[in-house]
Amino acid sequence: MILDHDNGKPLYIQIAEWIETEILRRNLTTHDKVYSQYQLADMFTINPATAAKGLNRLADDEILYKKRGLGMFVSESAEEIILNRRKALRLQQLVDDLVIEARHVHVELDEIIEMIKVAHEKEMEGK
Structure with a gap:
């Protein structure tokens, strides 16, 4: 790093x-x-x-x-503490930012969900 x-x-x-x-x-x-x-x-x-x-x-x-x-x-409990904090802080902030940006570019909820599903599938294939 x-x-x-x-x-x-x-x-x-x-x-x-x-x-x-x-x-x-x-x-x-x-x-x-x-x-x-x-x-x-x-x-x-x-x-x-x-x-x-x-x-x-x-x-x-x-x-x-x-x-x-x-x-x-x-x-x-280190891993659990880290995961909980990152979910609560980082992921929530990313989701909030995504929703705001989607509204700015007129992307509907269904389309956002589909984009997330596709990205998730790609990530899972890479593992």
């Missing part, structure tokens, strides 16, 4: 989202040790404090848990 310094999203959020994606992809699973703030700082050429802020955000959200002196680890 390459951090985008120009997109307006804070780097610590990008780090946290990257780790979340690694969990969803199952590259990190329950009780796996995650990268330290110093490893992340080296990987992404950022300040260790920025990396720590991303890790702490995930710990605050109970996606990661701390073991004193050992580091941070993936919690048992």
